[in-house]
Amino acid sequence: MTTLEKTRxxxxxxxxxxxxxxxxxxxxxxxxxxxxxxxxxxxxxxxxANEKPIYTFKGGKSFLKxxxxx
Numbered sequence: 080m081t082t083l084e085k086t087r088x089x090x091x092x093x094x095x096x097x098x099x100x101x102x103x104x105x106x107x108x109x110x111x112x113x114x115x116x117x118x119x120x121x122x123x124x125x126x127x128a129n130e131k132p133i134y135t136f137k138g139g140k141s142f143l144k145x146x147x148x149x
Contacts, residue, residue: 108125
């Protein structure tokens with residue numbers, strides 16, 4: 080077996096491992112101790128996590144006030 084063939088085989092094995100790991104990670108995103116989240120909820124939360132925050136809180140009192148006002 081040539082070096083090129085060994086390298087190709089190694090790359091293919093690594094690709095397979097990455098696919099499996101990616102599948103595992105995606106499966107874990109939607110789970111917690113109580114069960115599984117709906118995929119739509121996970122997408123919505125991940126999208127919100129990437130958005131720029133609308134509010135800035137300057138301490139516990141302003142945070143609680145904001146919660147009470149809504």
